[in-house]
Amino acid sequence: MATHQQGKKQRSRADWLLLVVGLILGSAFGFWITPTILYAEKPQPLQFNHKLHMEQVDNGCKSCHKFREDGSFSGIPGIKSCKNCHSGDEPLGNTPAEKEFMKFLKADKPIPWQVYARQADNVFFSHAAHAENAGLECTRCHGKHGESDKLRPYEYNRLTGYSRDIWGRGPIGLAGPPDRMKMDDCAKCHRDNGVNQACFVCHK
Amino acid sequence: MDWDRRTFVKFAVGAVLGVHASPLIPKFMDDTAIWTQNWNWVPVPEDGAVAYAKTVNPHTGTGAMAKLIDGRVEGLRAIRVEGNPDHPLSRGGVVPADASALQLLYNNETRVAKPLLRNRATGVMTQITWPQALDLVGGNLAELAQKGQAHQAAALGTDPSSTTGQMLMRLMQALGSPNVAFTPTPRETMALAGLFMTGQPFLGFDLANANFIVSFGTPLLEGFGAPVAVRKAFAGWRGYPKNQAYLVQIEPRASVTASQADQWIACKPGSEGAVALAMCRIMIEEGVYDRAVESAYGWNDVDGMMGFKSYLMKSIDRAKVASLAGVSLPKLVKMTLAFAKADRAVAVCGPGNSGDPGRLYDFMSVLALNALKGNLGKPGGVVAQQPLPLKSLGGALPEPKQPPLAGSDRPFSVNNVHDLAEAALAGKPYGLKTLILCGGNFVFNGPQANLMHDLARKTPFVVAITPYMDESAAMADLVLPSTHWLEGWGDSTTSFGSPVACYGLHRPLVKAVAEAKDAGDTLLALAQRLGGPAAAALPYKNLAEALAKRSQAMGDFKKLAETSYWAQKRPAYGQMRFNTPSGRLELFSRTLRQLVSKGAGGGQDLDKAVRALGVKGGAQAAFLPHWEEPAAYAEGAAYPLIMQAAPSLRTTWGDEAITPYMVKILPDTVLANADKLVVEMNPATARDLHLYAGDMVLVESSAGSLTAKLTLYAGAAPGMVFVPLGLGHQAFGFQVAKKGMNFNRAVKVTSDPMSGMPIWELTGVSVKKVRG
Numbered sequence: 001m002a003t004h005q006q007g008k009k010q011r012s013r014a015d016w017l018l019l020v021v022g023l024i025l026g027s028a029f030g031f032w033i034t035p036t037i038l039y040a041e042k043p044q045p046l047q048f049n050h051k052l053h054m055e056q057v058d059n060g061c062k063s064c065h066k067f068r069e070d071g072s073f074s075g076i077p078g079i080k081s082c083k084n085c086h087s088g089d090e091p092l093g094n095t096p097a098e099k100e101f102m103k104f105l106k107a108d109k110p111i112p113w114q115v116y117a118r119q120a121d122n123v124f125f126s127h128a129a130h131a132e133n134a135g136l137e138c139t140r141c142h143g144k145h146g147e148s149d150k151l152r153p154y155e156y157n158r159l160t161g162y163s164r165d166i167w168g169r170g171p172i173g174l175a176g177p178p179d180r181m182k183m184d185d186c187a188k189c190h191r192d193n194g195v196n197q198a199c200f201v202c203h204k
Numbered sequence: 205m206d207w208d209r210r211t212f213v214k215f216a217v218g219a220v221l222g223v224h225a226s227p228l229i230p231k232f233m234d235d236t237a238i239w240t241q242n243w244n245w246v247p248v249p250e251d252g253a254v255a256y257a258k259t260v261n262p263h264t265g266t267g268a269m270a271k272l273i274d275g276r277v278e279g280l281r282a283i284r285v286e287g288n289p290d291h292p293l294s295r296g297g298v299v300p301a302d303a304s305a306l307q308l309l310y311n312n313e314t315r316v317a318k319p320l321l322r323n324r325a326t327g328v329m330t331q332i333t334w335p336q337a338l339d340l341v342g343g344n345l346a347e348l349a350q351k352g353q354a355h356q357a358a359a360l361g362t363d364p365s366s367t368t369g370q371m372l373m374r375l376m377q378a379l380g381s382p383n384v385a386f387t388p389t390p391r392e393t394m395a396l397a398g399l400f401m402t403g404q405p406f407l408g409f410d411l412a413n414a415n416f417i418v419s420f421g422t423p424l425l426e427g428f429g430a431p432v433a434v435r436k437a438f439a440g441w442r443g444y445p446k447n448q449a450y451l452v453q454i455e456p457r458a459s460v461t462a463s464q465a466d467q468w469i470a471c472k473p474g475s476e477g478a479v480a481l482a483m484c485r486i487m488i489e490e491g492v493y494d495r496a497v498e499s500a501y502g503w504n505d506v507d508g509m510m511g512f513k514s515y516l517m518k519s520i521d522r523a524k525v526a527s528l529a530g531v532s533l534p535k536l537v538k539m540t541l542a543f544a545k546a547d548r549a550v551a552v553c554g555p556g557n558s559g560d561p562g563r564l565y566d567f568m569s570v571l572a573l574n575a576l577k578g579n580l581g582k583p584g585g586v587v588a589q590q591p592l593p594l595k596s597l598g599g600a601l602p603e604p605k606q607p608p609l610a611g612s613d614r615p616f617s618v619n620n621v622h623d624l625a626e627a628a629l630a631g632k633p634y635g636l637k638t639l640i641l642c643g644g645n646f647v648f649n650g651p652q653a654n655l656m657h658d659l660a661r662k663t664p665f666v667v668a669i670t671p672y673m674d675e676s677a678a679m680a681d682l683v684l685p686s687t688h689w690l691e692g693w694g695d696s697t698t699s700f701g702s703p704v705a706c707y708g709l710h711r712p713l714v715k716a717v718a719e720a721k722d723a724g725d726t727l728l729a730l731a732q733r734l735g736g737p738a739a740a741a742l743p744y745k746n747l748a749e750a751l752a753k754r755s756q757a758m759g760d761f762k763k764l765a766e767t768s769y770w771a772q773k774r775p776a777y778g779q780m781r782f783n784t785p786s787g788r789l790e791l792f793s794r795t796l797r798q799l800v801s802k803g804a805g806g807g808q809d810l811d812k813a814v815r816a817l818g819v820k821g822g823a824q825a826a827f828l829p830h831w832e833e834p835a836a837y838a839e840g841a842a843y844p845l846i847m848q849a850a851p852s853l854r855t856t857w858g859d860e861a862i863t864p865y866m867v868k869i870l871p872d873t874v875l876a877n878a879d880k881l882v883v884e885m886n887p888a889t890a891r892d893l894h895l896y897a898g899d900m901v902l903v904e905s906s907a908g909s910l911t912a913k914l915t916l917y918a919g920a921a922p923g924m925v926f927v928p929l930g931l932g933h934q935a936f937g938f939q940v941a942k943k944g945m946n947f948n949r950a951v952k953v954t955s956d957p958m959s960g961m962p963i964w965e966l967t968g969v970s971v972k973k974v975r976g
Contacts, residue, residue, distance in 0.1 A: 011210070018211050022218025023225070030226020038231065068253050075251055078276050110277045121248045122241060159235040161242060172227050 031171050039164050041153045042114050046104075047097035051149045056085070061138045061146055073127035076113050079104060114154035116165045117142060117181065124204045134193075143178030249283045250275030258288050258768040260708030262366070262689055262696035263858030265430035266302045267291020267769055270690055270713050280714045282306055282690050287432070292771045293699070293706055294432035299853045302432075304865035309688045309714075313937040314672045316685035317718035324681065334719060334729075340682055341667050342733035344638055345379055349734075354380030355606035357638040358628065360621055360646050362387045362859055365697040367751050368724040370597050371742055372642050375727050377601045378741035379734065382608035383628075383636070385621035387644050387859055388651065388962050390555040390562045391700045392619060396959050397567035398588075400793035401829075402580070403783025406589035407571075408703040409552050410775050411437035414584035415449040416546030418483075418539070420570055421476035422554030422562075424453070425461040426851040429554070429701035438464070450546070452539055454479055454531075455557065457850065457884075457926055458919025467539060473846050473924060473966050474834035475529035477566030480551060480573045481831055482525035483540045485516045487576050490537075492544035494578025501784070502792020502828065510824045512572065512791035519830070548584025549577055554701055556965035558849035558951065559856075559929060560651070564959035568793075568829035575789055581780035588780055589705040590772045592697055593757035597750060601741055607633065611960060614817070615799040618960035622651050622953040625659040639663040641676045642723055643686070644859050648675040648933060650948035651964050654908045669723050674861065674935045685720040687712070692722040693747045695755070704772035707758065709751065711765045722747045793827045796958070800826065818957035826958060835954040839968025843905060847969040849929040849947050850884065856930025864939035873915055874928045874944075881912040881944035884926040885971070890916050893971060900976035903927065905969045907952035910945040911976065925971055 057063035064077045074081075086105055091098040104111050119125055130136045138146065155164035167173045168180030176185050183202075190197045223229070252274040261268050267288035272280050285305050289296035308314070319337035320329040332340075348354050357379065361372045364386045376384045395405035411417065411434060417424075428434050441449035453465035454476050462468040471479055487493040497503060505511040510518070526533035543549045553570035555562055571586065579585025610623030628636040639660065641647075646656045660666050660679040668680035677683045686692070689710050696708040721729075724747030731742040744750040752761040758770040785794040800813055814826035821830055836846050854866050855874065867875070876882050883903060885895070895901060897916045902909055903925055912927070920926050931944030951964040 015211050015214055018215040019218035022215040022220075023222040024218075026219035026222020027225045028222070029219075030223045030228035034226060034228045034231055038235065070254060072254060074253065076276060110279075112277050120238070120241070157235060159232075160238040162238070167231075173231070 035164075038157055038159065039155045040158055041155050044114055044151045044154060045111050046100040047095070048151050049097075049149050050146050054146055065138075067128060067132070071128050073131075076115060079108060079110055114156075114163075116145070116154060116163050118163055119166065119181070120160075120162060123183075123202050125202065139178065141177045141181055249273050249281055250278045252276055256286075257713050258290070258766065259690065259710045259713060260291075260696060260768050261285075261302050261305065262363070262694055262708060262710060263860045264299055264301055264432070265293065265696060265699040265706070265708065266298055266432050267294045267708070268298065268302055268305075272713060282309065282714050285690075288768070291769055292704065293430045293436075293702060295436050297432040297436055299431045299435075300866050300869070301853070301856075301858065301860060301863065304863035305688075305690065305860075307863040307865055308672065308860065308936075309690055311672075311937060314674070314935060315688075315717050315720075316670060316673050316677060316683055317720065318685060319719070320677075320683040322681050322683070329683070334721075337682060337684055338729055338733045341640075341684075342730055344665055345730075346734055348637060349379055353637065355382060355604060355608075356634060356636055357381045357640070358383035358385070358609070358624060358636050359640040359642060360385050360624075360644060361642040362644040363389075363696065364619065365391075367597070367695050367747065367754050368642070368722075368727065370754075371724050371727045371747075371750065372640075374597060374601060374741045375731055375738055377604060378731070378737040380604045380606075382604040382606060383624060385610075385624045386619050387646075387649070388561045388619060388621065389700060390560075391698075393562045393564055393567050393956075393959060393961055394553075394700065396564055396616075396961075397571055400796045400827075401568060401571050401575075401784075401790050402588070402780060403790075403795070404588040404780070406591060406698065406705065408587055408589050408698075408775070409550055409701050410582075410584050410587050410703040411550070411552070411701075412440055412703075413775075414548050414550040415441075416452075416543055416549035417441070417449060417552060418452045418543055418549070419454065419461065419465075419552045419554075420480055420566065421455040421471075421556060422552060423459060423461055423557050423851050424451075424552070424554075425464060426459060426557075426853055427555065427559065427856075430699035430706075431853055433699070433702065450542070452543075456848070456921035456924060457557070458917075459557065459850065460852070462919075467535075469531050469535065469539070470921060471529040471531050473848060473921065474836065475525075475831075477563065477569045478520070478525050478831040479529050479531065479536070480553075480566070480569040481516060481520045481829070482522050482529075482536065483543065483551075484569070484573050484576050485520045486522055486537055486540040487544050487573075488513065488516065489522075490541060490544070492541060493576040496578055497575050497789070497791075500575065500789040500791045501786040501794065502790055506792050509792065510828065512828050515825065515828050515830060519825075544577065548579070548582070550574060550579055550585050551577070552701070556848075556963075557851055558947070558965045559851060560963045560965045561956075561961045563832075563834075563956050563963060563965070564961070565830055565832060565957065569831065572791055572829040575791070580789070581776070581778055583775070583777055587703045587775040587777065589698055589702065590776060592705050592707050592770075594697075594707070594754050595756055597754060598741055598743070601737075609634070609636075614960045615802065620955065620960055620962050621646070622655065622962035623955060623960070625652075625655050629655070629658055629662060636663045638665045639667070641666065641668045641670070641680065642727070643670060645670070645672075645674045645676045645861070647679055648861075648935075648946060648948065649859050650951065650953070651962050652907055652951055652953040653946055653948035655953070669726055671717075671720065672861070672936065675933065678935060684726055685718070686723040686726065687716045687720045690714055691716040691720065693724065693751055694722065695751055703775040706769060706771040707755065708769050709755065709765055710768065711748075724750060791828065797827045814958070817960070818955060820957070832957055834966050836952075836966035836968045839906065843968030843970050844923075845889070845969050845971055846924045847903060847905065847950065847967045848924060848926055848965065850926040851929045855928055861933055861936050862930050862940055862943075864937070867940055867943055873917075875931065876913045876915075879943050881910065881928060881931055882915050883912040883928075884915055884917040884920045886920045886922040886924070887916045887918060889920075889922045889924070890914065895971070895973055899973050901971050902974045903950055903969050903971050905950050905952050905967045907967070908949045910947070910950045911974060912945060925969060 256269045269286045269288045271284035287296035287298045318331045363369045398407040451465040452467045453462040454469045456473045551573045553567045574586045609627040611618040666680045667682045668677040669684045731738040784790045811823040819826045899914045927947045932946030952967045953962045953964045956963045
């Protein structure tokens with residue numbers, strides 16, 4: 001009996017610290033690697049200063065992000081809309097972005113913007129219902145995008161192809177709009193405001 | 205603390221738990237689930253402004269609305285084809301071919317994007333430029349013209365009344381070739397029957413206002429005129445608690461129309477015309493006909509020749525016809541009396557189930573029946589369409605010096621693509637050196653696809669002007685890309701059977717694929733390249749300019765293009781004007797007699813002349829509506845069964861190919877095991893031939909064959925085999941190609957007596973079991 005007890009190694013309780021260390025390191029690795037391998041960046045075709053443009057227009061966001069005659073939302077304005085102000089042959093500014101923009105303008109070529117807030121293809125979202133009927137502010141979902149003076153890099157999910165803004169930039173994707181625009185966020189807002197939450201409301 | 209196995213395990217377990225506490229696993233699972241929703245073959249249009257544009261599908265005659273999305277980057281893209289509720293004929297409806305038209309438009313696998321030159325030895329296609337392509341065709345045609353061999357160039361087109369069709373005719377005529385033929389249609393047979401009996405080539409049926417309709421073997425609901433218009437009329441006939449109209453379908457198969465009809469009279473194949481004449485005799489014998497018909501020319505005997513009444517009394521015995529057609533005489537009499545009694549009754553003839561132009565004498569017999577009913581020019585009857593106010597593309601051109609390959613022995617010009625092909629292949633009177641296929645996919649659609657295949661194979665230089673790499677393009681030496689109807693200009697004229705004249709105009713709604721041009725523009729460019737008489741015959745900058753000139757009388761061209769159609773406001777009710785030599789309805793056609801006498805040289809024996817034209821009844825019957833036994837009856841013991849097509853709006857309409865969507869909605873009774881053609885046979889016939897349901901069979905005619913799976917159907921007439929139409933493509937991508945077999949490869953085309961039109965409604969075949 002005594003021999004047996006002598007043979008058993010006395011283990012330190014500090015051993016368990018290694019479990020905690022492993023837990024912390026593993027978790028840190030997971031938090032670091034998830035966005036690193038999942039998201040890739042795409043450059044925007046040219047820079048755009050929302051802040052500067054907001055100072056020039058009278059009707060805020062809706063000056064350019066209009067509703068069409070049929071009530072549908074135009075999203076990012078086309079080059080025709082830009083021509084309402086940038087009508088001449090001369091650039092209105094002297095930034096490199098403006099020079100780049102003039103190339104698109106002269107060629108009457110659409111600017112292939114990457115859309116931060118583009119929802120999945122199976123989602124039907126009506127801006128008219130939210131911004132017009134419910135009176136939500138644009139900032140509720142889009143944050144302070146309209147006050148930015150430059151465009152941040154567009155990040156997309158390599159697996160899904162969707163913008164990172166949908167899942168959110170937070171490490172565990174739990175924040176609500178404007179950081180995140182997932183189905184849970186839509187459902188929560190609908191629930192809080194007593195709006196129908198049936199599948200077909202968004203998934204036609 | 206020592207670093208040993210146990211501490212390592214603790215660390216590793218901690219690390220694994222730590223990774224699980226991070227978003228790595230749930231996030232990847234979530235995104236993998238989302239990834240499964242992103243099938244890359246599901247087209248997702250770009251976001252953009254949505255607009256509707258009116259247009260007309262020239263293949264179906266449907267007034268359509270194209271839903272377009274103006275993408276920020278990609279530009280305009282058509283995302284849907286819907287019906288145009290304003291269109292007077294289709295009134296908002298579409299058929300599957302319209303609804304799925306985008307599947308042919310946006311199919312990179314099958315669209316021809318650039319001119320292609322094929323090496324005949326290797327079959328390899330190489331891209332060339334448009335100037336090179338035009339030099340090749342132009343050079344070839346110019347060389348033929350220079351050598352005095354212009355007649356050895358032939359062109360096949362789809363619609364002679366369209367502006368592109370007119371251009372094709374003018375181009376070939378200016379070049380000096382008499383050899384132009386088009387897809388045969390029942391409009392031509394109707395025009396002949398109308399001209400011979402009423403002097404009016406454009407006759408239609410006022411189906412929407414009729415309340416008793418007798419259809420003689422024509423697939424009203426599966427393919428007749430503008431298919432949507434007929435479906436709309438049918439919807440109006442039905443009602444609750446009582447139907448608004450009584451529909452009688454006379455044909456050998458319980459087709460869709462027959463099964464939807466109030467009464468189906470199952471007759472023997474090809475006997476429909478005889479039944480119409482029997483109805484005429486019953487009406488006369490029972491005294492229930494419009495007495496005004498007695499004043500028609502040829503009611504009584506004329507110039508020592510038999511009149512219509514004498515013919516009926518002598519040759520049409522109601523009991524004999526009932527026996528010949530295999531129908532119940534009491535039922536036939538009862539139906540005839542109901543037809544005669546109805547206030548708005550109409551008898552309808554049209555294309556056969558196999559899609560052929562119909563038999564002239566059957567059409568004349570049905571017109572005679574309508575005349576006896578007294579419904580000419582009346583609501584719900586037979587009405588004359590107003591001729592479309594279209595201008596000519598130019599002055600008359602000199603007739604080519606050489607006789608055409610086919611039809612020169614006929615008393616009037618005939619559009620017979622089959623005879624042209626047969627004569628060219630036999631080299632009698634001469635062979636072809638160049639063949640221009642302007643749409644129509646003749647190598648698949650035929651008629652008698654085997655023959656057209658041989659023609660394309662044996663002609664030294666073949667040019668295909670087509671939007672698709674179809675069966676015809678695959679055999680051509682030079683493929684010139686043309687636009688889809690949603691991408692380019694074009695027009696279409698009144699559909700068969702329509703009570704009102706209707707012109708359809710389609711314009712470019714989306715950007716054309718790569719270097720595709722309107723077929724009309726290609727012909728104009730070719731005329732310019734040829735110069736001389738060809739350029740003078742077609743002095744237009746582009747097809748749009750030619751269309752504007754042609755439709756000048758329809759008002760502002762821009763507005764017309766946006767409206768997309770011009771239509772006669774209402775059917776021409778009232779006394780029908782007879783533009784015949786006698787100024788009356790002619791039951792004995794003087795026009796026809798004059799033409800045949802002239803063609804026969806006047807002094808020759810008339811009887812001999814009409815028999816040479818295939819009329820077995822001789823001169824006594826040739827100018828009257830009468831019945832002749834179909835040629836398929838005489839095929840002999842080697843081909844004891846009769847084959848007929850079973851058409852469907854789900855397999856085909858017009859000369860366009862079946863679409864992937866249409867293939868998808870086919871039942872197992874049409875296409876089994878995803879790729880096997882299914883043919884129908886009556887169980888008794890199958891029993892006699894020792895065949896069982898599910899057997900693979902070889903259906904063989906003297907012109908070709910097909911293999912198919914057999915299904916037994918009590919609704920199929922005994923002694924017949926029914927084959928779905930429009931399947932068996934070798935082109936159009938994996939969703940369409942190799943699905944079933946092509947009906948047109950087994951049909952045997954013959955010439956209709958007198959009219960000389962190609963007909964293939966019935967083909968004598970043998971059916972035997974094969975392994976498979």
